[in-house]
Structure formats: structure tokens, C-alpha cells
Amino acid sequence: MQITQNVIIAGVSHLQENFDYSMEELVHLAAADNLKVVTQVRQHLDHINNQFYFGQGKVQEIKHLAQYYNVQLVIVNDELSPAQVRNLEKATQLQFLDRTELILQVFAQRAHSRQAQLQVAIAQLQYQLPRIHPSGNPLDQQRGHGGLANRGAGESQLELNRRTIRQQINKLQQDLRHVRQTLNIQSNRRQNAHLPQVALVGYTNAGKSTTMNGLLSLAKESADKQVLVKDQLFATLDTSIRKISLPQMPDFLISDTVGFISKLPHNLIEAFRSTLAEAQTADLLIQVVDASSSQLPQMLDTTQQALTAIGIHNKPMIYAYNKADRTTNFVKPEIIGNSIYYSALQTSSLKTLINLIYKHLFKQYHVIKVLIPFADKKLHHYIHQLTIQRQEYTFAGTIYQLFVSPQQALKLQKYQLN
Ligand SMILES: Nc1nc2c(ncn2[C@@H]2O[C@H](COP(=O)(O)OP(=O)(O)OP(=O)(O)O)[C@@H](O)[C@H]2O)c(=O)[nH]1
Ligand SMILES: [Mg+2]
Numbered sequence: 001m002q003i004t005q006n007v008i009i010a011g012v013s014h015l016q017e018n019f020d021y022s023m024e025e026l027v028h029l030a031a032a033d034n035l036k037v038v039t040q041v042r043q044h045l046d047h048i049n050n051q052f053y054f055g056q057g058k059v060q061e062i063k064h065l066a067q068y069y070n071v072q073l074v075i076v077n078d079e080l081s082p083a084q085v086r087n088l089e090k091a092t093q094l095q096f097l098d099r100t101e102l103i104l105q106v107f108a109q110r111a112h113s114r115q116a117q118l119q120v121a122i123a124q125l126q127y128q129l130p131r132i133h134p135s136g137n138p139l140d141q142q143r144g145h146g147g148l149a150n151r152g153a154g155e156s157q158l159e160l161n162r163r164t165i166r167q168q169i170n171k172l173q174q175d176l177r178h179v180r181q182t183l184n185i186q187s188n189r190r191q192n193a194h195l196p197q198v199a200l201v202g203y204t205n206a207g208k209s210t211t212m213n214g215l216l217s218l219a220k221e222s223a224d225k226q227v228l229v230k231d232q233l234f235a236t237l238d239t240s241i242r243k244i245s246l247p248q249m250p251d252f253l254i255s256d257t258v259g260f261i262s263k264l265p266h267n268l269i270e271a272f273r274s275t276l277a278e279a280q281t282a283d284l285l286i287q288v289v290d291a292s293s294s295q296l297p298q299m300l301d302t303t304q305q306a307l308t309a310i311g312i313h314n315k316p317m318i319y320a321y322n323k324a325d326r327t328t329n330f331v332k333p334e335i336i337g338n339s340i341y342y343s344a345l346q347t348s349s350l351k352t353l354i355n356l357i358y359k360h361l362f363k364q365y366h367v368i369k370v371l372i373p374f375a376d377k378k379l380h381h382y383i384h385q386l387t388i389q390r391q392e393y394t395f396a397g398t399i400y401q402l403f404v405s406p407q408q409a410l411k412l413q414k415y416q417l418n
Contacts, residue, residue, distance in 0.1 A: 004034050004035065004036045005034070005035050005036070005072075005073060006035075006036050006037075006038045006069060006070070006071050006073075007030055007035045007036065007037055007038070007071060007073045007074065007075055008037070008038060008039055008040070008041060008062065008065055008066060008069065008071050008073075008074045008075070009023065009026050009027065009030065009037050009040050009041070009074070009075045009076075009077065010040070010041040010042070010043075010054065010058075010062055010074055010075070010076050010077065011023050011026070011040075011041075011042055011043075011076065011077030011078065012042075012043050012044070012045050012048060012053065012054060012077075012078070013042060013043070013044045013045075014044070014045045014046065014047065014048055017298070018262075018295065018298050019042075021294070021295050021298070022077055022262060022263075023040060023042070023077055025233075025261070025262070026075065026077050026099065026102075027040075028232075028233055029099070029102050029103060029106060029233060029261075030075060030102065031232075032106045032109070032110075032232055032233045032234065033102060033105050033106050033109060034109075035073070035075070037075075038069045038071060039065060039069060041058065041061060041062055041065065043055060043058045050081075050084075051083070051084065051087050052084060052087050052088055052091065053076065053078070053080055053084045053088065054088075059088065059091050059092060062074055062092060062094070063091070063092040063093075063094065066092065066094050071094075072094055072095055073094065073095045073096075073097060074088075074092075074094050074095070074096050074097070075096075075097045075098070075099070075102055076096060076097070076098050076099065077099050078098060078099055078263075079098050079099060079100045079263070079265075080096065080098040082130065082131040085098070085131075099263060100127065100263070100265040101127065103261065103263075103264065103265055103268065104120065104123055104124050104127060104265060104267075104268065106233065106234055107120045107123070107234060107237065107268065108120045108121075108124065110234050110235070110237050111237055112237070112238075113237075113238050114179050115176065115179050115180065115183065115238065115274075115275070116237045116238050116275070118172050118175055118176040118179060119176065119271040119272055119274075119275065120268075120271065121172055122169055122172050122173060122176070122267075122271045123265065123267040123268045123270070123271040123272075125165050125168055125169050125172070126169065126267040126270075126271075127265065127267055128165060129162060129165050129166070129169075132158065132161050132162065132165070176274075180274060192243060192251075192253055195243070195250075195251055195252055195253050196250075196252045196253070196283045196284070196361045196362075197252065197253045197254075197255070197278070197281060197282045197283050197284075198252055198253065198254045198255070198282060198283065198284045198285075198286060198357060198361065199254075199255045199257065199278050199279040199282035199284075199285050199286070200212055200254065200255065200256045200257070200285075200286050200288055201257065201260075201279050201285050201286070201287050201288070201303060201307065202259060202260070202287050202288040202289055202299075202303050202320075203259055203260055203261065203288075203289065203290065203299040203302060203303055204233045204234050204235075204258075204259030204260060204261050205231070205232070205233055205235070205259065205290065206259065206288040206289055206290045206299070206322060206323075207288050207290065207322040207323055207344045208236070208256050208257075208259060208288045209227045209228060209229045209235065209236050209256050210229050210322075210344040210345065211286070211288055211320065211322065211344040211350075211353070212227055212240070212242065212254060212256040213226045213227060213229060213344075214344045214345070214347075214349075214350040214353075215244055215254060215350060215353070215354060216242055216244070217350075218244075218246070218347070218350050218351065218354060219244045219245055219246050221242065221244075225242055227240045227256055233259075233261065234258065234259065234261075236256060236257065236258055236259065237258050237275075238257075238258075238275065239255050239256065239257040239258075239275050239276075239277075239278050240255065240256050240257075241253055241254070241255045241278065242254055242255075244354075246354070248387065248388075248389045248403070249358055249362075249387060249403065250361075250362060250365070250387045250403065252357070252361055255278040255279070255282070257275055257276060257278060257279065258272055258275055258276070260302050260303050260306040261302065262298065262302045264302075264306060266309075269306060269309050269310060273310060276310050279307070279310070279312060280310065280311065280312055282315065283316070283361060284315070284316050284317070284318065284357065284360050284361055285307075285312075285315050285316070285317045285318070286317070286318045286320050286353075286357070287300075287303055287317055287318070287319050287320060288320045288322050288344075289303075289319060289320065289321050289322065290322060290323050291321035291322060291323055291324050291326075291327055291341060292323040292324070292326035292327050293323075300319075316360060317338065318338055318339070318340065318353075318356060318357070318360065319338060319339040319340070320339075320340050320342065320353065321339060321340065321341045321342065322342060322343065322344050323343060323344075324341050324342055324343050324349075325343040325345060325346065330343070332348055332349075333346070333348060333349040333352040333353070335352065335356055340352060340353055340356055362403070362405075364405055364406055365403055365404060365405055366403070366404065366409070367389065367401060367402070367403055367404075368401075368402050368404055368409055368412065368416055369399060369400065369401050369402075369416070369417040370383075370399070370400050370402065370412050370415040370416050370417065371394070371396060371397050371398070371399050371415055371417055372397050372398050372400065372415055373396065373397040374397050374398065376397075379415075380398070382411075383400055383402070383412075386402050386403075386404055386408055387402060387403040387404070388400055388401070388402060389401045389402065389403055399417070
């Protein structure tokens, strides 16, 4: 059973776009970390207070509310400076967690594979590195050096701790490289290196994994190929790659990966760079967006920013506006240019989506007919690696109807019928 701790969330609406939504999102993030929000504190400030982040009066209000609700933990909807955390904790005798740290904790909880665990651990240590302090830091306490009185000794202790953390990061990075070398993902990709690759990307909880599963069931893949779907933030942390094989069409690979969220910690994007590598090498991205969300423009923006941060520019993209069934008047899927309006829970939607994918991936492909003499075994073998739509035996040999790329067509030019 999960243990739930009660918390207060607090935010300053200073120049923060979509403040209300980001506070709502913070409630979900807290829930994802088994924390229950009992009340919210909001403040409008023109300037953030350097010392306390909030104004002094608000700090006292938080302290009193915490007493009233019997709460020990406050989550702040922003990244705080190490000094702000210290000052807030000293002034209130409460514990403060910022949004970045909360996201890191959620990731740490969700990380099941060794790769994800290592990636999160690295991001957490990188986050801690500039934040450790000679007094009151967890490493000091572990070593029994809490609250060093001597300033000189404190500084050297601080350096020692920083060095220890850096060494830990290096060690974890080594382990990570080792884990990646032995990962299935890579061997899967190597085996299928010749296949075109599609990557699902987008905001967390948009329905990427549901879309992946829908496409897999269209391809009649067995249930064990399905990926995890859950109505929670960051259900997926690892990348899964699957092959989609439908009759009479060329195969392609599809990958499902971790989702984005606004103010996703930079360290985390860095740490998850290799998990997101599939998106970098993909021939086509499908950006899944929750069409039923009032925050749609911000979600598109956040995804765009995250893609830019991992160095993805100008990649062909299908905008997949999912959960259309939750919007009014939705009956069937609709394609407008590079966008599809659909529901990942509806078979006709998935068929339309897969056709759109084929149109993008195989736009250079066309249908040809070739006549191959029976005796040419090597050529028959080659043809059977291509997409055969029909075949017919005649006295002169086998006639194949093929769906081929320009290069494949060139190889078969002299066997082509009319
Ligand atoms: N009504 C409706 N619900 C959907 C649709 N697609 C997905 N969902 C639900 O939305 C929730 C999130 O779906 P996921 O597929 O796990 O979303 P995701 O984008 O993979 O999320 P993360 O892995 O957490 O980033 C689940 O409860 C799904 O059942 C849809 O078309 N319509
Ligand atoms: Mg998912």
C-alpha cells in the first residue's frame, strides 16, 4: 500500500504564464509522488523575493496554515535557489521541496529499468551538487558532520562532499554506458536498421502509449508487445521500440518514450538524452497532443521547446490531436494537412492514422510490376524481402506487383513490365 503524506503547495504568479494550470499540474505531480495537497497558497508579486521567494507575510501565512493542517512539507511551484530553501526552512521549521525536485522524485519512483534508474540518479545528484552546504546537508549528516562550527573545516568538508558527488556521478555514468551497450533496444534497432523509424513524442499523459498499442493491435501483434498505459503523469519512462507489419505495406519501426512537462528540469532532459535518441534518429515524428485539454497551445509549446533542447529541428512531423472523443461533436477522424484529429481508442481513427504515417514515410514509393524468370533464384530471394502486393505464375516466370522505393525500382528496372 502507498503511504500518502499531506502537503501544501505554494506559488507566485509573478510573470508566470498559465499560472492556474501549472498549479493544477503541481497537484497531479504531487499525487504521482504519493503526496496529497490539502491546501494551496498563492501570491501575486511583481518581483520574486531573493531571500524567501515569497513575501515575508506569505511565509508566515504558510507557517500558520501548516500548523493548522498539521503538515510538514511545502512544495513550491518553481525552482528555488539553495539559499531560498534554507531561509524558508529556517523561518518556518518546515521542509520545502521545489517543482524540479518533485519531478525528479516522481521520475525516481517510476524508474523501473536499470537504465531509467541510473538516468534519474544522475539527474538527482547533478541537481544536488550546487545545493550542498557544509551544514544541514544529507551527506554531512550521514557522515556525522552535521552543522560544522569551524568555517574552514566546513569549506573543506563541502569540497569533499562535492568531490564525492562528482565521483558518484562519474561512476553512475560509467554504469549507464555499460547498461546501454547490453540493451535490447540497441540490438532491436541494429537488426532492423534498414527499416524506417517513427517516434511518438509529446506532453505526458497525451496518449502516446495508447496510440502505440492501438497501432500494434491493428497490426495484430500479440498482447505481450503492448506497452503500459496509465492515467498518470510519466507512466512511461523508458523507450519501447516495436515493428509494425501490415499486409501489402512495408514494415516500419515505432518508438514510444518519456513525455514532457512544462519546466522539465534541464538535468533530466540531459540525463534522458539517450532515451530520447530514438526521436533524434527517427524519419518521422508523431507529436501526440491532448485535444480535449484547455492547455493545448502550451503543451505544443513545451514539446517544441523540449525537442529543440535535445537538438531536434525541422523533422517531418504529424500533429496527432488525440482524445477527440472527449470533445463535442466528434464522430470520425479527420485529416487536415499534417494534422489528424482522432481518438486512440477508436479503430477507424487508428486506420486513418496509419495511412497518414504510410503516406509520409513512403511518399517516394510506388507500385511496379515485374516478371522474374523461375531460374533466377537469387532475384526471387531479393523480391521476397520487398513488399509484395500480389503474385501470379505464368509460363515465362512469376509476375510480382510490388510497392517499392526508387532505389529498389532501379534495381528491378530491366524486369519491369511496361
Ligand atoms: N477518452 C480517451 N482517453 C484516452 C485516449 N487516449 C489515451 N487516453 C487515456 O489517457 C491516459 C493516458 O494515456 P497514455 O497512453 O498512458 O499517455 P502517454 O502519453 O503515454 O503518457 P505518459 O507515458 O505518462 O507520458 C490513459 O488513461 C488513457 O486511457 C483517447 O483517445 N480518448
Ligand atoms: Mg506512455
